[in-house]
Amino acid sequence: MSDPRASKLTPSLAQIEAANHLVEVLGEPAVSTATFRDNVRVYVNRERLILALDALRQSGFDLVELGCTDYLKYPATTGTGCRFEVHYALLNRNSTARLVVKVGVNDPDPTLPTTTTLWLGADWMEREVFDMYGIRFDGHPDLRRILMPEEFSAHPLRKDYPLRGRGERHNFPVLKRDQS
Amino acid sequence: MATNLIDDELEMDSDATTRSQEYRWTLNFGPQHPATHTTLRLVLELDGERIVQATPYIGYLHSGFEKLGEHLNFNQYVTIVDRKNYVSPPYNEIAWHGAVEKLLGIELTPRCRYIRTIIGELSRISDHLLCTGASALDLGGFTAFLFAFNQRELIYDVYEEMSGYRFHPGYTRVGGVLYDFNDRVLDRIRRVLETIPKALQDMQKLLLRNKIFVDRMRGVGVLSREDAIRFCATGPIARASGVTYDLRKDEPYLAYPELDFDVPYCVEGDCYARFQVRLEEMWQSLSMIKQAMDKLPGGPVNVPIADKYPLPDKGTTYNSMEGLIQHFELIMPNRGVEGPANEIYSAVESPNGELGYYLVTSGSQTAWRTRTRPPSFIHFQMFPHLIRSHTISDVVAVLGSLNIIAAELDR
Secondary structure, X not given: OOOHHHHHOOOOHHHHHHHHHHHXXXXXXXXXXXXXXXXXXXXXXXXXXXXXXHHHHHOOEEEEEEEXXXXXXXXXXXXXXXXXXXXXXXXXXXXXXXXXXXXXXXXXXXXXXXXXXXXXXXXXXXXXXXXXXXXXXXXXXOOOOOOOOOOOOOOOOOOOOOOOOOOOOOOOXXXXXXXX | OHHHHHHHHHHOOOHHHHHHOOOEEEEEEOOOOOOOOOOOEEEEEEEOOEEEEEEEEOOOOOOOHHHHOOOOEOOOOHHHHOOOOOOOHHHHHHHHHHHHHHHHOOOOOHHHHHHHHHHHHHHHHHHHHHHHHHHHHHOOOHHHHHHHHHHHHHHHHHHHHHHOOOOOOOOEEOOEEOOOOOHHHHHHHHHHHHHHHHHXXXXXXXXXXXXXXXXXXXXXXXXXXXXXXXXXXXXXXXXXXXXXXXXXHHOOOOOHHHOOOOOOOOOOOOHHHHHHHHHHHHHHHHHHHHHHHHHOOOOOOOOOHHHOOOOOOHHHHHHOHHHHHHHHHXXXXXXXXXXXXXXXXXXXXXXXXXXXXXXXEOOOOEEEEEEEEOHHHHHHOOHHHHHOOOEOHHHHHHHHHHOOXXXXXXX
């Protein structure tokens, strides 16, 4: 798409500076950046995640959003090449700059360090990612399912989970009044 | 009493200690309870009437909205986002289509920007009326609740006139809105503008200096500025704690840069501060709607169909070749228009706080991933922190001031 009007949305100077600062802190080979419209994404690896987020926190950024995407059979190329990518959308309330930090994890061992040590608000968002994608967060104080029931076995937002479920709804355990 | 509370907090960490203390008892609150208004459950651990620990259990209304978003196209999904925060559906639509349009690179026409601003602010008033009114209702002030709800009916009348639906208008489309505003819609909005100030004044007279109400709200559920940031709070809740960030002011979108308004805030961070911030925001919204109505530009409301993505209106579809072809291309499931395969985070200031979408596309008209940042979900997790060491009767005050909408909480 070569839409001339789309080019109006560009990252602000503060966003680019923050991304460059992060690249400096982490060292060049550990990160890559991508810009699209007014978004700046910084891809970091799992080992450097906490270092990156802590560096951003100290320069005034705060977490506003945490979520995950499953790129199984995604037709285009992704930033990390991993199946799952967890995004941390950060906001600097002084410079109004936004930055998205992305980290990729793969299926055999989808584990990430927790960010609840930096922001308490990450607690439920990480639980939701665990619930929906099965990504475990090391050091999370209370990593339980949050939206799905405890006895649910699958992770429903994974791309290989069918839209209509696998019959869980029809085999749901029902507690009768005389058993309670 | 004070020392007891500190001891309690120290011992709370260990589950075993808590269970062995026999004088504590557990109270189940919800999932069906008149004061939760929606379906959510709290397990309260009590020492007499004081709450030692509150544990929220959610998910009762989980309906897989985000999974559905991966199977419906951009225009179809608007009916689902309406049902997230059903108290202010237009703002959900603005957030959703704002994200889609940002990703596709569509720039709205001036008239559409103003129309969306007007319905967005109307929905903010509607949301805040319910929240402030229900706060009063839960604390025994039934009259104020009726004043508020009466006005919400008038806002529903506006929705009905502009889209045909009262509760879930489904009004926005990619690159525009469903129907342009006509004179009857503008008349109804003027009627809202005329009657709401009186209702707001009545509510303020009833509640702001009401001893019973103020005593139950002031100093209850205090959220400090640091905690607001640590808990990722946004919107009126953060502004009541002194975080003066408003996306309408700081990252302006739609017609907000052309409107003159203030961002109200408090520093106390208690329930009463949140109540005051919401009341004041309604006055600001009224002023914004008035300005937007005066400035409402003419011209087309939808972007031209040469843009490939927007759905043509019925007149264009049935009376022109290009319109018919475009309608066919967008509607038929085996056709579809190619778009960028990329991802974007886009957020707006919804009545409840920052409502964001992390939207990933794969080049088709259907999203690959529609992650919602639901403000209710993020605000509700600080509930145990806010309610600790208060009494049972304060639960409804804090719940009401957080404005938890369970459909948005569980999606």
